[in-house]
Amino acid sequence: SGTLYIVPTPIGNLSDISSRALDILKEVDLIAAEDTRHTSRLLSHYSIGTSTISMHDHNEAARSNQLTSKLLEGKNIALVSDAGTPLISDPGFIFVRDCREKGIPVIALPGPCALTTALSASGLPTDKFTFHGFLPVKQQAKAEALKLLTNSGSTTVFYEAPRRIRDTIAACHENLQEDHEIVLAKEISKTFETYKQGRAEAILEWLDADPVHQKGEFVLMIYCPNNLNSDGASQEALSLLALLAKELP
Ligand code: SAM
Numbered sequence: 001s002g003t004l005y006i007v008p009t010p011i012g013n014l015s016d017i018s019s020r021a022l023d024i025l026k027e028v029d030l031i032a033a034e035d036t037r038h039t040s041r042l043l044s045h046y047s048i049g050t051s052t053i054s055m056h057d058h059n060e061a062a063r064s065n066q067l068t069s070k071l072l073e074g075k076n077i078a079l080v081s082d083a084g085t086p087l088i089s090d091p092g093f094i095f096v097r098d099c100r101e102k103g104i105p106v107i108a109l110p111g112p113c114a115l116t117t118a119l120s121a122s123g124l125p126t127d128k129f130t131f132h133g134f135l136p137v138k139q140q141a142k143a144e145a146l147k148l149l150t151n152s153g154s155t156t157v158f159y160e161a162p163r164r165i166r167d168t169i170a171a172c173h174e175n176l177q178e179d180h181e182i183v184l185a186k187e188i189s190k191t192f193e194t195y196k197q198g199r200a201e202a203i204l205e206w207l208d209a210d211p212v213h214q215k216g217e218f219v220l221m222i223y224c225p226n227n228l229n230s231d232g233a234s235q236e237a238l239s240l241l242a243l244l245a246k247e248l249p
Contacts, residue, residue: 002029002076004099006092008085008111009042011217012189016112022046024109029075032067034091038082055079056091064095071104085113089133089159115157118185118219121195125223128154135160135168142168146175150222158220165218166207172222173200180224187216 005024010016025031025048032055033039039052055063067077081090085108099106115131132149135158136142150156160168165184172182182203184196196206207213 001104002071002074003105003107004071004096005076005078006086006096006106006108007078007080008109008113009039009080009083010189011084011112011114011117012187012193014042014045016189017042017046018109018111021109021111022048024078025050025080027076028078030067030070031078031080032063032095033079034081034086039080042080050078055095060091060094064098067095068098068102068104071099072102083112083114085111088113088115112189114159114185114188114217114219117188118183118221119155119157122155122183122185122221123197124155124181124183124221126155129157130154131157133159135164137164139167139171142171143175146171146222150176150180151224153224155221155223158222160218160220162215162217165220166204166214168220169200169204169207172220173204176200176222177224180222183221183223185219185221186213188219190216192216 005028007021007024009021025043025046028050031039031043031050031052033052034054034056036052036054043050043052053063053067055067071077079086079092079095081092084090086092087096096106119126119129130149130152132145135145158168169182169184172180178199180200182198182200184203186192186194186196196203198206
């Protein structure tokens with residue numbers, strides 16, 4: 001059968017696409033794109049004439065059926081999303097799973113992803129981190145998610161939309177502890193790329209200082225250095241103790 005290629009595309013700067021990615025996009029029989037109009041701008045910028053077909057949240061299951069048949073006939077297909085790595089808070093999961101089940105080879109190219117890019121420049125610990133995509137939109141669910149997810153002893157990463165960033169940072173201010181550190185990465189690889197670091201309150205002040213600060217795309221990263229439980233011991237120390245206890249006579 002043919003091969004499905006997962007091809008990451010730029011998250012802002014059009015030059016952030018690998019030469020291998022461009023070769024694959026040129027050579028495949030078909031490109032499955034989250035939004036074909038959006039992808040056609042990238043393709044015309046690089047003079048790539050490959051046909052595209054839409055694959056998004058609302059047609060993925062049906063499309064997957066259709067495209068796996070083409071793959072089984074020997075066609076090669078590339079999957080792209082609007083920006084960054086497909087399947088990372090983007091469509092593609094149903095399709096890739098379907099390919100795996102049908103024995104179709106799937107090859108993912110390494111490339112742009114807002115999550116790993118933001119994290120690597122954040123100055124927060126990167127040895128362990130958890131990624132939770134987008135926070136719930138409703139206030140109560142958002143507050144609960146923030147309280148539940150940000151005390152793991154590792155860095156917690158969320159994506160956030162511009163229209164919600166102020167609300168979300170306000171929720172951080174209300175629900176996180178005083179010592180939670182926040183880094184907000186904004187407009188990565190674009191002209192107004194900014195990393196803003198501090199407590200929730202200071203970040204809220206910064207967002208309110210100028211409406212322009214709230215415009216753009218954001219990665220929100222949260223870390224609690226003194227991740228203490230009610231006995232004053234860190235979660236990490238407690239789990240280490242539990243491990244050690246098993247080994248002790
Ligand atoms: N698949 C993409 C990836 O690999 O990063 C993510 C897609 S998700 C639908 C879009 C979200 O990613 C945005 O709301 C924002 O949180 C984040 N994002 C994408 N591009 C970004 C950029 N240039 N700067 C900061 N965040 C970005």
